[in-house]
Amino acid sequence: MQRMTLATIATAATLFLAACAPMGAGKQGATAQQEANRQAVLAFYEKGLNQKDADAALQYVGSRYVQHNPTAADGPEGFRKFIAFLREKFPKSRSDIKRSFVDGDYVILHVNAVREPGTRGSAIVDIFKLENGKIVEHWDVVQPVPETAANNNGMF
Secondary structure (H helix, E strand, O other): OOEEEEEHHHHHHHHHHHHHOOOOOOOOOOOOHHHHHHHHHHHHHHHHHHHOOOHHHHHOOOEEEOOOOOOOOOOOOOHHHHHHHHHHOOOEEEEEEEEEEEEEOOOEEEEEEOOOOOOOEEHHHHHHHHEOOOOEEEEEEEOOOOOOOOOOOOOO
């Protein structure tokens, strides 16, 4: 039987703790820039989607903002229009970030977005690309949270 060295035990413990880390914790080996990117996206999301303050959110956006959602326009004005729409039609909307992931220049959020309090809302995966610490591209995938499911696992 092979004996485990202290280094092997330490490595296993580090990997275990990284796997159990709460939302927002840096992934194993994440660089300072990757964590700064994560924090920029989290701040952008809070300022824009939850506080509905487009100008405060846009400080985290680069000189270009490419939008891959076919219902949203590119650039700062497209983002301002989207936030104005939320403020007008869904002033009590709230997006709860359940998980965040960093992979190089990409930050991925797993979100429960509820436009009307008391409703199930939607499960969203938002993908942001950053350059020089600023958001320059956005993709999203949206799925309504159903009333019933074929399993008991939940979407979050």
